[in-house]
Every structure is written in structure tokens, then in C-alpha cells.
Amino acid sequence: MRFEFTEDQIAWRDKIRDxxxxxxxxAIQQEKRNSDPITNGPLAKAFLEKVKKKGWIGIGWPKEYGGMGETMVKQFIFLEEFRTAKAPAIGMTLTSLAPTIMSVGSDEMKKEWIPKIVDGEIELALGYSEPDAGSDLANLKxxxxxxxxxxxxxxxKTWNSEGHVATHEFLACRTDPDVPKHKGISIILVPIDYPGVKVLPIHTWGDVRTNEVFFDNVRVPRSNLVGNLNEGWTYAMMALNLERFDIGSIADVRRLLIEVVDFLKSTTVDGEVLSKNTIVRQRVAELYSELEICKWFAYAAAAMIDEKKFPMKEMLMGKVMGSELKAKVGDIGTQVMGLYxxxxxxSKWVPVNxxxxRLFRVAPLFRFGGGTNEIMRDIIAQKSLKLPREGAR
Ligand SMILES: Cc1cc2nc3c(=O)[nH]c(=O)nc-3n(C[C@H](O)[C@H](O)[C@H](O)COP(=O)(O)OP(=O)(O)OC[C@H]3O[C@@H](n4cnc5c(N)ncnc54)[C@H](O)[C@@H]3O)c2cc1C
Known part of the structure; x- marks a missing residue:
């Protein structure tokens, strides 16, 4: 058992860091702060073009689809370095939806869609949730x-976060109403500019714009079906697992905590340097310890994927712990900085930009996104602790 990177992994990390x-x-970081967290401005787009030219879109993807055929650990190192540097994010289309299409899509679909996704010509929004289908997603109508x-x-659909910027929906639809709920769902790629699609905004507290999307007799070619008819539940879960893995990365808040600590060292309140206050020190030390644990959790899951194991409990635990820690850094971080x-x-007095x-306001989204933490804990209870399903006798 070795809790350290190999020489090859360190060289990869250093290359990305450089x-x-x-x-x-x-300027790129400021553009990111000024915009909706999931929308890329012109500087971010130009930066991502450079990333593409390096061949770093789809590190874990097969080479034939423009990827590097690399390990999940290397992909995760890449993600962590990007987050630590406050770089523009590589979106969900590339991190969870395209890999799902690559796993289950037909050869024709992959040949037609994947190059366009890599080029940025196609961006997908996640069309799962509905007014009566959230945690109980199989209830979708x-x-x-x-x-x-x-x-x-x-x-x-509702809470459709990228509906206003994406070109297509990765849409979960009921295609057979006469079978058990999970078995009659399919995933269809639906162009958002087709007649009958209407996108209306929902503005949320964390500056994230999300949307309601309405479909009124929208006609889509059958060839836009992802994988097999009525097997969409499995595909949706596949993509959700990748999304949960992503949410489990806490590299961005680890960096933020270090910036908070720098502020505490250099700020005096009522004649005392904040970093000398016992309560403040206890709280940031506790956060730092928990963030360290969470980091290794995610790497353990990545290493298991590379060993062809399915780290379901590690991914779920990482998602719960990572998202709770993001909220905790926002909460404790704002507290220890006092009124600042x-x-x-x-504000000209604002600490850490x-x-x-902002994290305080946006963090609740991570507890909900990719499935709520209550549901994740319930799955851990069932699968790992072998507790009965909730409500079962
Ligand atoms: C800002 C934002 C962006 C989002 N973006 C997207 C997106 O792009 N695409 C998309 O498809 N969805 C998106 N979502 C939706 C998100 O995935 C759902 O909000 C989430 O799955 C919960 O569903 P719900 O809102 O219907 O809450 P509900 O399912 O009604 O849950 C309400 C509360 O009850 C709890 N609860 C429900 N059932 C149980 C149970 N069995 N046991 C214990 N507790 C339970 C939940 O944990 C939660 O706290 C987004 C949500 C938000 C807020």
C-alpha cells in the first residue's frame, strides 16, 4: 500500500501545473467570478481552446475518439490541478455525458457525435429532474x-442548469409506460433549437442560472437514441456516478482554506491577530484535516477504477463528504473572517476576492447535485451496511 504518486504521476502533475x-x-479568474459559475466567458473559452490543442480534452477517453487513453488517477490529478489553479472548468458534457455515450452509444452515434463534442460544437444539458421527479427520478413523466x-x-424538465447555453439535451424520457418505472426510460439527444422546445430561467441564490424546459410535440430522429431503447436508467446512473466523482474533488476549497489562513495571519481585530485566536485555529485545523482525508478518498476511488473495480461506496462517500466540506469551508470560512x-x-474591503x-451561497448546490446527500447516505446504508430499504419492514 503506497499513499503517494508515482514518478510518472508527479511528472504529469508538474506538466499541468506549469x-x-x-x-x-x-483576468481569467476575475471573468469566472463575474459570471454564472457554469457559463464560460470569452477568456475562458480561449483558455479551453489551448487545453484542447494540448490534447487534454478526454484524458481517460480512448485514443480513437481524441482522448489520451490514460488512467483515472491521471484524469483526477488533472481535475485537481485545474481546481487548485482556479482555472475554467471542463464541463459535464466532457466529464460525464460524453464518456457515457462512448460506453453505450452505437458506433454510428459515436462517430457522428463525439468529434463534435470534442470540438465544442455540441454541448449537452442534463435533462433528468422534473417537477415530480427529483430524488425519485424514476417517476419522470x-x-x-x-x-x-x-x-x-x-x-x-426543471433545474435544467445548462439549458440556456447548451445545444442539446441529454434527455431522460419515458418510452414504455406499461413496465416497472425504472424499465421504461430511454435517453435521447434533443436539439434545444428544435420547434416546440421552450427554455425559461430560474435564478438561484448562488448566482447559478438554471432553467425550466418545456417540450411540446418535439420531433427528433430515432437515431438520436443513446444506446438501447428502455435502458436509459442504467445509462443515467452511469453518468451520475461520474458526476458524483467530480463533485467529490475538493481541491478548490483546499486552496481557498489556505487563502483564508493567509488572511487570518495578516489581519488584526481588537488588537489580536486572528490566527492567534484559539477558536479560529481549532476550526481551520479541523477543516484542513477533513480536507486531507477527503482528498485520499477520491484518489482511492480513482485507483480502484484503474484496477477495473467499481468503487461505488467510495464514490458516494466522496460525494457526500466533499459536498459537505464545501459547505463547511463556506460556513466556517465566513465565520472566522469576522464581519469581513x-x-x-x-467591496474594497473584501477578503480573498x-x-x-460566494462559496457559502453556491455550496448547497453540491449537496443536491448528482442526487441529494440524504439519498447517497441511504444507498450507503443499504449497500455497505446491509440495512433494509427505507420504509421496508
Ligand atoms: C441549482 C440546481 C441545479 C440543478 N441542476 C440540475 C440539472 O442540470 N439537471 C437535472 O436533471 N437536475 C438538476 N438539479 C436537480 C437536483 O438533482 C435535484 O434537486 C435533486 O435530485 C433533488 O430533487 P428535488 O429537488 O426534487 O428534491 P426532493 O427529491 O423533493 O427532495 C427534497 C428533500 O427531501 C429529501 N428526500 C427525498 N427523498 C428522500 C428519502 N427517500 N430519504 C431521505 N430524504 C429524502 C432530499 O434529500 C431533499 O433534502 C439541480 C438542482 C439545483 C438546486
Whole structure:
């Protein structure tokens, strides 16, 4: 058992670090702060073009689809370095949805769609949740009925975060209403600019714009079906597991904590340097310890994937712990900075560029995103502790 990177992994990390040091400018970081956390501005887009030119889109993807065919550990090192550098994010289309299409899509679909996804010509929004289908996702009602060579889609999605910037929906639809709920769902790629699709905004507390999306007799070619008809539940779970893995990365908040500590060392309140206050020291030390544990959790899961094992409990635990820690860094971070902690980024007195205050507002999303932490804990209880299903006798 070795809890350290190999020489090859260290060389990879250093290569990425060098690139990020040269290319993530304060202007890019500021653009990110000024925009919706999931929308890339012009500087972020130009930066991501450079990443693409390096061949770093899809590190774990097969080479034939423009990837590097690399390990999950290397992919995770890449993600952690990007987060530590506050670099623009590689979106969910590339990290969870395209890999799912690559695993289960037909050869024709992969040949047609994957190069366009790599080029950024196609971006996907995640069309799962509905007004009556969140935690109980299998309850979804948006229907897709086969009519000749087309699906005809009717229904409504909600909390559709990238619906206003994406080109297509990765849409979970009911294609067989007469079988048990999980067995009658399919995933269909639906162009958002098709007639009958309407996107309306929902603005949330953490500056994230999400959307309601309505489908009114939207006609889509049958060839837009991902994988097999009625097997969408399995594919949705596949993509969700990758999304949960992503949420489990806490590299960004680890860096933020170090910035908070720097602020505490250099700020005096009521004649005392904040970093000398016992309560403040206890709280940041506790956070630092928990973040260290969480980091190794995620790497353990990545290493297991490379060994062809399925680290379900590690991924779920990482998602729960990582998202709770993000909220905790936002909470404790704003507290230990005293009244400064509540200032927003445009105040001249704001500490750490307002990143902690912003994290405080955006963090609840991570507890919900990819499935709520209550549901994740319930699955851990069932699968790892062999407890009965909730409500079962
Ligand atoms: C800002 C934001 C962006 C989002 N983006 C997307 C997106 O892009 N695409 C998408 O498809 N979805 C998205 N979601 C939706 C998100 O995945 C759901 O909010 C989440 O799955 C919970 O569903 P719900 O909101 O219907 O809550 P509910 O399922 O109604 O849950 C409400 C509360 O009850 C708890 N609860 C429910 N059932 C149980 C149970 N059996 N045991 C214990 N506790 C339970 C939940 O944990 C939660 O705390 C987003 C949500 C938000 C807030």
C-alpha cells in the first residue's frame, strides 16, 4: 500500500501545473467570478481552446475518439490541478455525458457525435429532474412516443442548469409506460433549437442560472437514441456516478482554506491577530484535516477504477463528504473572517476576492447535485451496511 504518486504521476502533475501557471491569468479568474459559475466567458473559452490543442480534452477517453487513453488517477490529478489553479472548468458534457455515450452509444452515434463534442460544437444539458421527479427520478413523466423514424416528445424538465447555453439535451424520457418505472426510460439527444422546445430561467441564490424546459410535440430522429431503447436508467446512473466523482474533488476549497489562513495571519481585530485566536485555529485545523482525508478518498476511488473495480461506496462517500466540506469551508470560512466574511467581491474591503462568501451561497448546490446527500447516505446504508430499504419492514 503506497499513499503517494508515482514518478510518472508527479511528472504529469508538474506538466499541468506549469501550463496552468503560464495560462491562468488573474483576468481569467476575475471573468469566472463575474459570471454564472457554469457559463464560460470569452477568456475562458480561449483558455479551453489551448487545453484542447494540448490534447487534454478526454484524458481517460480512448485514443480513437481524441482522448489520451490514460488512467483515472491521471484524469483526477488533472481535475485537481485545474481546481487548485482556479482555472475554467471542463464541463459535464466532457466529464460525464460524453464518456457515457462512448460506453453505450452505437458506433454510428459515436462517430457522428463525439468529434463534435470534442470540438465544442455540441454541448449537452442534463435533462433528468422534473417537477415530480427529483430524488425519485424514476417517476419522470416526459414521454417520447415513436412515430415512424422519429420520437415525438412532450413534457417538462426543471433545474435544467445548462439549458440556456447548451445545444442539446441529454434527455431522460419515458418510452414504455406499461413496465416497472425504472424499465421504461430511454435517453435521447434533443436539439434545444428544435420547434416546440421552450427554455425559461430560474435564478438561484448562488448566482447559478438554471432553467425550466418545456417540450411540446418535439420531433427528433430515432437515431438520436443513446444506446438501447428502455435502458436509459442504467445509462443515467452511469453518468451520475461520474458526476458524483467530480463533485467529490475538493481541491478548490483546499486552496481557498489556505487563502483564508493567509488572511487570518495578516489581519488584526481588537488588537489580536486572528490566527492567534484559539477558536479560529481549532476550526481551520479541523477543516484542513477533513480536507486531507477527503482528498485520499477520491484518489482511492480513482485507483480502484484503474484496477477495473467499481468503487461505488467510495464514490458516494466522496460525494457526500466533499459536498459537505464545501459547505463547511463556506460556513466556517465566513465565520472566522469576522464581519469581513460577509462582504461581496466588489467591496474594497473584501477578503480573498469574495470567493468564500460566494462559496457559502453556491455550496448547497453540491449537496443536491448528482442526487441529494440524504439519498447517497441511504444507498450507503443499504449497500455497505446491509440495512433494509427505507420504509421496508
Ligand atoms: C441549482 C440546481 C441545479 C440543478 N441542476 C440540475 C440539472 O442540470 N439537471 C437535472 O436533471 N437536475 C438538476 N438539479 C436537480 C437536483 O438533482 C435535484 O434537486 C435533486 O435530485 C433533488 O430533487 P428535488 O429537488 O426534487 O428534491 P426532493 O427529491 O423533493 O427532495 C427534497 C428533500 O427531501 C429529501 N428526500 C427525498 N427523498 C428522500 C428519502 N427517500 N430519504 C431521505 N430524504 C429524502 C432530499 O434529500 C431533499 O433534502 C439541480 C438542482 C439545483 C438546486
Amino acid at each position: 501550463f496552468l501557471r503560464q495560462n491562468v491569468t488573474p 416526459t414521454e417520447a412516443v415513436i412515430d415512424g423514424d422519429e420520437f415525438v416528445i412532450n413534457g417538462q 466574511g460577509q462582504l461581496r467581491q466588489h 469574495g470567493d468564500v462568501e
